[in-house]
Amino acid sequence: MAEQPQRLNPDLTRRRFLQGTAFAGVAAFLAACTGTGESGAPSGAASANIPTPPPAPSATASVAPTPKPSPTGPLHWAQWPAYIDLSGKAYDTGVYTPGSSPSLEEFKKKYKVDVSYEEKIEANEDFYATIQQQLVAGLPTGWDMITVTDWLAAKIISKGWAEKLDQGDLPNCTANLRDALKGQVWDPTNDYHYPWQSGMTGIGYNKASLKKVGKAEPKSLADLYALPPERVTFLNEKRDTFGLGLLKLGIDPDPTKVTADDLQKVHDDIKPLADAGLRFVGNEYLQDFASKKTWAAMTWSGDLASSGAEDDVWVAPTEGAMIWTDNLVIPKGATNKYTAELMMNFCYDPKIAAQIANYVYYVSPVKGAEVEIAKLDPEAAKNPLLFPPADVVAKQKNFQFLSDELEAKMNELYSDLSGT
Amino acid sequence: MTASAGAPSRGTPGGGWRRRLRRATPYLLLAPGILWLLIFFIVPSIQMFLTSVSSGSIDSGFKLTFSSKAYETAFTKFPRQLTNSLVYGGIATILTFLIGFPVAYTIAFRGGRYKNILLFLVIAPFFTSFLIRTISWKILLNDTGPLLGPLKDLHIVPDSFGLLFTPLAVVAGITYNFLPFMILPLYVALEKIDPRLIEAANDLYASHWGAFRRVTFPLALPGVFAGSILTFIPALGDWVNAELLGNTQTKMIGNVIQDRFISQGDYPVAAALSFILMAGILVTVSLYGRFLGTEQLTG
Numbered sequence: 001m002a003e004q005p006q007r008l009n010p011d012l013t014r015r016r017f018l019q020g021t022a023f024a025g026v027a028a029f030l031a032a033c034t035g036t037g038e039s040g041a042p043s044g045a046a047s048a049n050i051p052t053p054p055p056a057p058s059a060t061a062s063v064a065p066t067p068k069p070s071p072t073g074p075l076h077w078a079q080w081p082a083y084i085d086l087s088g089k090a091y092d093t094g095v096y097t098p099g100s101s102p103s104l105e106e107f108k109k110k111y112k113v114d115v116s117y118e119e120k121i122e123a124n125e126d127f128y129a130t131i132q133q134q135l136v137a138g139l140p141t142g143w144d145m146i147t148v149t150d151w152l153a154a155k156i157i158s159k160g161w162a163e164k165l166d167q168g169d170l171p172n173c174t175a176n177l178r179d180a181l182k183g184q185v186w187d188p189t190n191d192y193h194y195p196w197q198s199g200m201t202g203i204g205y206n207k208a209s210l211k212k213v214g215k216a217e218p219k220s221l222a223d224l225y226a227l228p229p230e231r232v233t234f235l236n237e238k239r240d241t242f243g244l245g246l247l248k249l250g251i252d253p254d255p256t257k258v259t260a261d262d263l264q265k266v267h268d269d270i271k272p273l274a275d276a277g278l279r280f281v282g283n284e285y286l287q288d289f290a291s292k293k294t295w296a297a298m299t300w301s302g303d304l305a306s307s308g309a310e311d312d313v314w315v316a317p318t319e320g321a322m323i324w325t326d327n328l329v330i331p332k333g334a335t336n337k338y339t340a341e342l343m344m345n346f347c348y349d350p351k352i353a354a355q356i357a358n359y360v361y362y363v364s365p366v367k368g369a370e371v372e373i374a375k376l377d378p379e380a381a382k383n384p385l386l387f388p389p390a391d392v393v394a395k396q397k398n399f400q401f402l403s404d405e406l407e408a409k410m411n412e413l414y415s416d417l418s419g420t
Numbered sequence: 421m422t423a424s425a426g427a428p429s430r431g432t433p434g435g436g437w438r439r440r441l442r443r444a445t446p447y448l449l450l451a452p453g454i455l456w457l458l459i460f461f462i463v464p465s466i467q468m469f470l471t472s473v474s475s476g477s478i479d480s481g482f483k484l485t486f487s488s489k490a491y492e493t494a495f496t497k498f499p500r501q502l503t504n505s506l507v508y509g510g511i512a513t514i515l516t517f518l519i520g521f522p523v524a525y526t527i528a529f530r531g532g533r534y535k536n537i538l539l540f541l542v543i544a545p546f547f548t549s550f551l552i553r554t555i556s557w558k559i560l561l562n563d564t565g566p567l568l569g570p571l572k573d574l575h576i577v578p579d580s581f582g583l584l585f586t587p588l589a590v591v592a593g594i595t596y597n598f599l600p601f602m603i604l605p606l607y608v609a610l611e612k613i614d615p616r617l618i619e620a621a622n623d624l625y626a627s628h629w630g631a632f633r634r635v636t637f638p639l640a641l642p643g644v645f646a647g648s649i650l651t652f653i654p655a656l657g658d659w660v661n662a663e664l665l666g667n668t669q670t671k672m673i674g675n676v677i678q679d680r681f682i683s684q685g686d687y688p689v690a691a692a693l694s695f696i697l698m699a700g701i702l703v704t705v706s707l708y709g710r711f712l713g714t715e716q717l718t719g
Contacts, residue, residue, distance in 0.1 A: 125682070125683045126682060126683065129681075129682040129683065129685075132478065132685075213580075230582065230585065230667070274668045275668070275669065277585065277667055277669075278667075278668070279585065279667050279668060280668070291558075291559075291562050291563070291564075292563065292564065293562065293563060293582070293584060293585075404479075411683075411684050415679060415680075415684065417668065418668050418671075418679070419500075419501070419667075419668035419669060419670075419671040419675070420501070420671050420675050420676045420678075420679035420680070
């Protein structure tokens with residue numbers, strides 16, 4: 001008898017197969033449908049564009065002090081590059097490797113706990129994207145402590161995604177925080193954050209590269225804009241780029257007064273440069289300076305001094321500089337919260353703060369660091385990066401807290417500039 | 421065994437379930453694969469489609485509104501990036517073919533006992549991460565790097581000449597990263613060719629080039645098809661090379677999706693772009709397959 005080619009199943013015709021698939025598809029569609037439409041964590045009311053901290057829980061009675069646990073580890077700390085003192089081979093490369101930071105080694109020895117210090121943050125938004133989903137879902141992010149700039153710290157705290165600090169573990173912090181940094185609207189009582197370093201955004205340039213081609217050193221933003229665009233980079237930190245852009249046009253970058261038109265003017269000012277080869281980078285500018293690809297850039301004040309070459313210079317532009325603070329925040333779900341608090345407290349010891357500031361060349365938030373740093377390096381007291389002179393301080397501008405509409409406009413204009 | 425219309429077997433005690441099991445075996449074997457496709461492809465695709473017709477933001481949440489605004493934005497706002505993706509991806513695919521075919525041919529026909537070593541050398545770069553290999557191109561194409569440094573010392577190019585952050589660098593990066601994806605399928609197809617066919621062609625008075633053109637190359641077409649789609653499709657969606665080796669004018673559609681998704685949290689537009697990319701690729705690949713002729717592709 002003639003062999004029929006073996007079929008999968010004679011009852012299963014093509015029609016029934018397609019029907020079955022369609023049915024499965026609709027079921028999946030319905031399942032997915034109910035999954036979407038969930039809103040993110042409700043944000044607190046924001047007045048004057050600055051997010052407010054979550055309401056304090058009522059009646060926090062803690063009469064008997066909780067017994068102190070021994071610190072658990074390793075402490076997972078997400079950090080920016082060039083933000084801690086380094087020694088040995090790391091001193092030359094400027095990149096942290098385990099065991100290369102005197103301050104961290106002292107901490108490890110004192111508390112007998114390991115520290116996993118990871119220079120994972122190159123830009124606030126990109127880092128935020130890596131933890132945002134977990135925070136919304138209430139899952140641990142994997143980090144015990146993160147270092148984020150004002151606007152992101154305020155956002156995280158206002159959404160209730162930061163662990164409340166136990167001030168009893170932080171005597172150094174409460175005693176030594178500089179008055180100028182106290183009382184932030186977004187966390188007035190420092191229940192959720194302590195500053196790590198303050199810094200300025202200005203112009204960084206390499207003296208030798210510019211001299212070789214006979215270009216003048218850029219002391220103002222107008223000079224920076226006039227250099228060959230393919231040798232210049234601006235920052236992908238939009239608040240810094242647009243803030244300095246506003247200063248260059250003579251507009252005061254006050255977030256409560258800046259309009260969408262002002263931002264548009266900044267965009268139109270930068271667009272010809274972007275079309276001609278200007279790039280927008282984060283901390284990658286350190287590598288570009290090292291390879292002499294970039295001659296001048298918008299940079300953060302301490303980076304070139306700590307990790308650049310001998311002839312890399314940072315100046316505050318004549319029009320003014322942006323000021324900001326990076327803050328230590330413990331995200332919700334951190335497994336080693338106590339260890340993180342110990343680290344915060346440890347870094348607010350003036351000796352340790354001076355040790356760190358002496359390397360990173362940022363403005364320390366710790367009272368008494370200036371005394372200690374003079375003992376380490378007498379020249380440091382005169383360093384304008386660590387102790388900006390009065391005329392620079394007068395022209396420092398803060399462009400951190402934008403309204404939602406302004407932020408959306410800034411995002412849109414920046415996308416157009418950066419080509420995406 | 422004839423396929424009966426489901427009549428229960430007789431005579432074998434308890435044989436009914438064995439028969440049903442045998443009939444169900446193909447489905448059971450397919451089940452893990454189908455389950456995988458369902459969970460990791462079909463459901464996410466549907467989810468992505470629903471996201472693309474939603475509106476809102478990360479902070480305030482996304483609501484399913486069935487608005488087409490994301491698609492409008494996706495279709496109209498990124499002509500340059502779409503063109504870049506097509507052009508750079510296309511050029512890179514052609515370049516990988518031009519470079520890869522001679523390599524695959526040599527290994528298949530002239531490799532002899534070095535075949536395995538040569539194949540290993542082709543795959544060896546994959547042992548390093550994709551990102552590291554792309555970053556190494558930054559060093560290679562550097563202004564004073566191993567390529568331009570000697571050229572500048574000999575004054576063949578001016579001192580201010582730079583290759584980094586140009587379209588050339590991006591295409592070079594994509595070509596380099598996807599070369600093994602072209603070489604290996606070509607090698608497999610060429611390896612299968614029976615050398616006696618070429619001998620027969622020579623016996624019938626074909627020149628070397630004629631034999632290649634009329635025997636070897638048509639037989640290698642399945643490899644060409646596989647290699648080119650394995651190269652072109654990922655190259656279209658690539659963003660690492662444009663990010664590390666390009667500038668603002670060379671951004672590709674992958675960069676836009678990445679920026680919209682991660683930096684801006686604009687999920688609807690990112691999802692819409694992903695869908696358009698997927699649809700475009702499906703159409704292109706089916707047309708390409710039709711053009712090459714499906715009988716030839718399935719051997």
